[in-house]
Amino acid sequence: MKKLLSILLAAMLLLSLAACGGKDDGDAADKLQGALGGVSEPASSAPTQADGTLLETEFWSVTYPEDWVYSEEDDMGISEGYYAYVTLHIPQEDDPESDTLSVRIDATLEGPASYRDNLYSIGDMRDIVENGTVPTENVGGVDCYMKEGESWGSAYRSWYGRVEGAGATVYVQAEGAVDDPRLGQLLNTLQFNLTDTGNIDPP
Numbered sequence: 001m002k003k004l005l006s007i008l009l010a011a012m013l014l015l016s017l018a019a020c021g022g023k024d025d026g027d028a029a030d031k032l033q034g035a036l037g038g039v040s041e042p043a044s045s046a047p048t049q050a051d052g053t054l055l056e057t058e059f060w061s062v063t064y065p066e067d068w069v070y071s072e073e074d075d076m077g078i079s080e081g082y083y084a085y086v087t088l089h090i091p092q093e094d095d096p097e098s099d100t101l102s103v104r105i106d107a108t109l110e111g112p113a114s115y116r117d118n119l120y121s122i123g124d125m126r127d128i129v130e131n132g133t134v135p136t137e138n139v140g141g142v143d144c145y146m147k148e149g150e151s152w153g154s155a156y157r158s159w160y161g162r163v164e165g166a167g168a169t170v171y172v173q174a175e176g177a178v179d180d181p182r183l184g185q186l187l188n189t190l191q192f193n194l195t196d197t198g199n200i201d202p203p
Contacts, residue, residue: 059084061191064189107194109168139190158174164200165199
């Protein structure tokens with residue numbers, strides 16, 4: 001009889017834990033909704049399949065639709081084994097020399113100094129990292145801290161991330177119409193591909 005009672009109690013405990021876990025998952029999904037500025041679905045570590053042109057480097061890939069443009073000579077830089085960046089633009093319809101929206105995507109193999117400097121620009125770095133006072137957002141499979149504001153009359157939204165095992169800093173910055181849904185659509189196709197080399201950042 002005691003054995004049967006023990007089994008029943010264990011079963012009830014498992015059922016109650018499963019019910020609580022389901023509720024937490026829903027709350028977490030609600031908190032993540034719209035994290036990338038106008039995107040209605042939560043950000044995911046897996047890139048979204050999208051129509052457009054695939055642009056791929058050793059450190060990241062992104063698929064950009066036809067309303068985005070870039071100049072390989074002026075907007076892209078690659079140093080094999082060191083860094084890769086690109087700036088994509090949506091030109092203004094009435095003034096193609098000006099941008100409605102631009103996005104820079106950057107991944108660099110380097111020490112943590114510049115990443116930590118960027119965290120200081122957001123707030124107290126120790127408070128951010130140890131106490132989670134600034135939530136992270138997943139951009140291209142990397143947990144990033146986001147900062148937004150205005151510079152020279154133009155809105156910006158920046159994401160800073162560190163992939164410690166790869167010894168890499170990732171940086172994404174949007175300028176202009178940062179609430180344009182095309183920003184979220186583009187970033188949902190971004191995937192950082194950084195190889196874990198066993199790097200450990202100094203304290």
